[in-house]
Amino acid sequence: MQLEAYAATDVGPVRENNEDNFLVDVEREVFVVADGMGGHAAGEVASQIAIDTISDILIGDSDPDETRLQLSVDDPDEAIRERLRYCMNQASVRIRQAIRDEPAYRRMGTTLVMIMMDGDNAFIGHVGDSRAYLFRDGRIQRLTRDHTVVQQEMDAGRLTPELARIVPHKNILTRSVGAQGPVDPDISVRPVQRGDLYLLCSDGVTDPLEDEAIAQLCRSTHPEDLCQTLVDESIRCGGEDNITVVIVVVEGDD
Secondary structure: OEEEEEEEEEOOOOOOOOOEEEEEEOOOOEEEEEEEEOOOOHHHHHHHHHHHHHHHHHHOOOOHHHOOOOOOOOOHHHHHHHHHHHHHHHHHHHHHHHHHHOHHHOOOEEEEEEEEEEOOEEEEEEEOOOEEEEEEOOEEEEOOOOOEHHHHHHHOOOOOHHHHOOOOOOOOEOOOEEOOEOOOOEEEEEEOOOOOEEEEEOHHHHOOOOHHHHHHHHHHOOHHHHHHHHHHHHHHOOOOOOEEEEEEEEEEOO
């Protein structure tokens, strides 16, 4: 499959620092969005460490057999899942090392959402509330489930989707990469089709925009312009957070 990729990030209308970071590597087919947290610029430190770690492991020259949590995995798909788990956990280790070196960074961490292509499959990994979507045949599908207190309340039937968008604690995470320790990411795999559009974004997009609004922009906007359009629309609809979008389009055979 031949891929095209686009990205945009914006500090937003309120924040002084952009704590989001992203990685786009079309040649190695690795795409990542990280949304840092921690205050006093610690969030941007955490997200940059995470991006650098993933780049070192998945794009660098590391031996694949050394980048697994379990070396006895024989299934090729599960081996890739192990690599994603490994690099996310290594990012967490490096963030905690930075915290030990600089006490002002205590409690810093980051969300992560990433796609790694392998042949005709897309492997999606995530921790936190940055999201991955698939836009296919005019419809959008959310590929990740937020690791938040609000999502837990929704899953338990104690909170409606409408209320979930306005409760004050909607961004409290139940999982993140960093100060919380070892990471248990969600990893999924799905077949890729020609014409697929994968969208990775921080919650600076999904807080102000509902899924159908994102889908409508996907329908009406050329992929090359879609990242900036999503940034602009997020701000227009009242978004106050940092905003980051990565778009990956499957064009067809090489």
